Amino acid sequence: MDISPRARRYSRGGYDDDRRERFPPRDDRRRYPDSPDDMRKRRRSISPGGRGGPPRRGRGGHAPPDDYYDRPPPPLHEGKPAIPVSRSGASTETDDAYGYPPAGYHDGYGAVPPPAPPRRPVLEPPMNLPYMVTHRYFSDWFHASQSDALSGADFDKALADAWTKYQGDFLRRELKASWADIRMRAPEWADEKYGIAEDRVAERKERRRMAEKETRMREWAESAAKGDFDDVSFDFDEESARKPRIIPNAAAQAAAAAAAVKTGINGSENGSDASPAAAAEAAPPTATTPVPTTVMKASSPEQVILPARPEMIVCPGVPPTVATKALAEIFRAFEGFSRLSVSDPQPHLGFHRVAWATFTSPEAATAALSTIQAAHTNSPIAGGEKKTEAAAEADEAKKEPVEGGESAAAASENDTEMTAQPVATPAEETAAPVSPYSIGAYDLTHPGLLSIRLEPVEVRVRAAPACTSAPSRIRRDLETALQAVEVLEKQLLTTADGEGEGKGQDESSGGQKGSAVIGEKRNAWEKEVEQRKETDSLDELAYERARDDVDKRALDLALAYLRDAFDVCFYCCAVCESPEQLSDMCSRHVRRCDLSSDPRRQAMETNWVSAFDRRVPLMTDLSTLDLRDFGAESREEEQYRLLAPHIKQEEEGKFRCKECSKLFSARKFVEKHLGLKHPDVLGNRLDEVAIYNNYVLDPCRVPLALFQCENYLPSILNPPPPPPPPHSLPPARRPPPPLSERLGPPPDKRRRRGGGGGRDGGDREHPPGGGGDKRGPPAPPPKGAALDPRAQRGATAYADLDGPAGAGGDIVLPY
Known part of the structure; x- marks a missing residue:
């Protein structure tokens, strides 16, 4: 291609000529059609192609390959407007909006652009998420992924089947993850509670026998037959809950404590006339025997009082690797030991547990606690198990704990290595046993670890939502509770050989069990309602209410039977091994009776009922269920x-x-x-x-379900409002002002600058004219107030004694 004379005249060398050959100049006659070439404006430096310059040409005048930046805008797609394109030709949506060219593109200068960010789908597949999605999310994802394959009724059925399968798969995945965590962190407890070996099964039967559930079942049946539980109710007292809380009077508590002390000393309530000498003679020989000294009353219906247990030693912080059998051997060495109960581990507290050692009398519990605490050693001694003098004296005075100590040491050798530090044990996890009352690093002699509950404790009850008080729900829960009663009675009364329950039935009151007593009571109450309908001419509405009341009374009777005889809480789905474990987990469970129209609360109650219905069948006969539906x-x-x-x-x-x-x-x-x-x-x-x-298949497995932790008490659903501001209260009820206001504002530490203390003066921190001290002059004293002694001589004008004499205005002193 020949170079024009004008281009040759302004030539800058071979390189510039070559670029002019590749990119010929534009025809400027579009802007200046009548002007000669010499009058045209000098052009700028040639810009690269595709960015506003002339079209790029290959060597020899041939067109270059397809260029990303020279592409035309994309056409319309299915009637929708085209994707907006920037000046550079890039799309303004998704990845192209950030100027990312397609993969594998290289510009004319050889530079490689940064990689485009990964394109994220609109909805992630629910099975890839670590949490369970809602049905709405799953439905939207299913519509987006399966809308082309199905339609109509087939689509709705496929959606329901896919949702059910997703729920089952997610449940199995979560259960396997929880079980793997338990086997890793609490292997000893998991084997004790769920093991299928013969020795583990025998240990569980022995713990049930020590809890005396069969005796309590027989005693409850006898009391229920006499009508002692006819008035039992699990309804929450809504009217009393609206009243202000009862704060016991200090004088009343002191009087009750004095009466309790007199009762404990004299053995009767009418011992106030006895002399101190007679009281001393009547005192028990053991001076260290604890006596409960407080009589408490629940401050509101939301609270319940747990009585004092002077015959029980509480052992908190039991590690999950400590065997229950080894811990029981330590207490079995003491006289009067009855049984040992251990709670389930708490995942949020390092899988630690709480143990309760029950004795036959408070004296025996106090003696055991004193012996254990006397064997405490301050620091472990490396290389052996050296006892202190206190522990040696205790062993000499009482030879029985020595055997318990040897068995505990032998059990600790067979136990696995500790992996977690107990709450109240020494800091070193791998410390060797330092006393005969330690299992590995768990030392019972550590100060403050063991205790006896000498005073009653006020705890909060648990409340089920108000929808459980509906008549239809009452009838459904009644049938489920009666099935749970029959299953528990069968398990308890079945002999070790798996043969019938004739022995337990013969030993029960009149050949009856608790379930039979509940059935008889229910039939008797229904006959009374039928008689009232004939004699009192009850209308249909009153008759239905009476039938609903019969079902509620029968349900309350069954719930009381489950709690008192079998240590089972129906609404918590908690099947415990001892009354101590049940009291620690759920002291009392009531039903709310106030129906709410709040959509948020109704949704919460619906979710609670759904979770409860999925878990409560595990308390009934498992042979009639498909265990795979529950994750098995x-x-x-x-x-x-x-x-x-x-x-x-x-x-x-x-x-x-x-x-x-x-x-x-x-x-x-x-x-x-x-x-x-x-x-x-x-x-x-x-x-x-x-x-x-x-x-x-354990209805109370660890970790607990969400519905087993929820509480629907009024103070939790509707917390009390914050206290009103002090200025809205009458003067007599206003709290005193804070100390900062009573002391007054801090002194002004500003440096005085030429008139800074004047009316219009200021400094660097407080400029004049605003933003400075807005407190203003001090308020005048109230009318009739006594003046300061220095001001009683007469009111005088205050003058600046530090200012220059005779100054009538602002004066600047030369320094």
């Missing part, structure tokens, strides 16, 4: 999966064992053969499935 694994499916690689079907009715090539006529015979002759094929996998299912 099928033993048959797991066995089929494990044995499938070892079975070969040659033809119809011929199955061969691949281990020994033996032929069988059916698959079930091959499976039985493999289980008996080749047990290494299955290993212990089926045992692990059984232990895991025991955990899954």
Whole structure:
């Protein structure tokens, strides 16, 4: 291509000529059509192509390959407007809005642009999220992913099936993660509660026997037959809850404490006439015996009083690796020991537990506590188990704890290594036992660890939502509670050989059990309602109310039977091993009776009922349920999966064992053969499935469900409003002002500058004219107030004694 004369005249060399050849100048006659070439304005430096300059050309005049920046705007898509394009040709939406070219693009200068950010989908698949999504989210995702394949009724059915499958898969995933965490952090407790070995099953039966549930069941049936529980009610007292809280008077508490002391000393309430000498003679020989000295009354219906337990030692902070049997051996060495109860671990407290050692009398509990505390040593001694003088004297005075100490030491050797530090134990986790009353690093002699509850305690009750008081819900819960009663009675009264329950039925009151007494009471109350309908001519509405009241009374009777005899809370779905564990978890559970129209509260109650309905069937007969719906694994499916690689079907009715090539006529015979002759094929996998299912089917498994932690008391749903501001109260009820206001404002420490203290003066921090001290002059004294002694001589004008003499205005002193 020949270079024009004008271009040759302004040539700058070969490089510039080559660029002019690639990018010829634009025709400026569009702007100056009648002007000659010499009058045209000098052009700027040539800009690269695609950014406002001339179109790029390849060498030899050929067009370059497709360029990202020279592309035309995208066309319309399905009637929608085209994607807006910037001046550079890039789209202004999603990734292109940030100027990211497509992958693999290189500009004319060889620079590689930064990679585009990953394109995020609109909705993440629910199964990839670590939490359970709502039904609305799942429905939107399902519509976006399956809308083209299904439609109409088929789509609705597919959505419901997919939602049910997603819920089951998520439940199984969460259960397996929780079980793996428990097996890692609390292996000893998990084996004690869910193990299937014969010794573990025997330990659980022994703990139930020590809790005397069969005796309490028989005593409750006798009392219920006499009508002692006819007036029991689990309804929350809404009227009393609206009243202000009762604050017991100090004088009344002191009088009750004095009466309790007299009762404890004299053994009767009318011992006030006895002399001090007679009281001293009547005092028990053991001076350290604790006597409860406080009589408390619940301050509101939301509170309940737990009585004092002077015969029980509380052991907090028991590590999850400490065996219950080893801890019981330590207390069994003391005289008067009855039983040991241990709570379930608390995940938010390092899986630590609380133990309660119950004795036959307060004296025995006090003696055991004194002996354990006397064996305390200040610091562990490395290289052995050296006892202090106090522990040696205690062992000499009482030889029985020595055997308990040896058994505890032997149990600690067989125990696994500690992985978590107890709350109240010394700081060193791997410290060797320093006393006969320690298991690994858990030392019972540590100061402040053990205690006896000598005073009653006021705790908050738990409340179920108001929807549980609806008549339809009452009837449904009544049937479920009666099924739970029958299952628990069958488990308790069944002998160790698995034979019938005739023995327990013969020992019960009149050959009846608690469930039979509840049925008789319910039938008697229904007959009374029928008689009232005939005699009093009850209308339909009154008759229905009377029938609903009968169902509620029967339900309350069943709930009381579950709590008193079996240590079970129905609304918590808590099946406990001892009354101490039940009292620690749920002291009392009531039903709210106020129906609310608040949509938020109604949604909360609906969620509570849904979670409760999914968990409460585990308290009934499990043989009628599909355990896979609750997250359990099928033993048959797991066995089929494990044995499938070892079975070969040659033809119809011929199955061969691949281990020994033996032929069988059916698959079930091959499976039985493999289980008996080749047990290494299955290993212990089926045992692990059984232990895991025991955990899954526990209605009160750890961690607790959300509904088991919720409380619907008025003070929790509607907390009291904050106190009103002081200025809105009458003067007699206003609180005193704070100390800062009573002392007054701090002194002004500003540097005085030429007239800074004047009316219009100021300084660097407080400029004149605003923003400075807005307190103004001090208020005049009230009328009739006594003046300062210095001002009684006469009112005088205050003058600045530090200012220059005779100054009538602002004076600047030369320095």
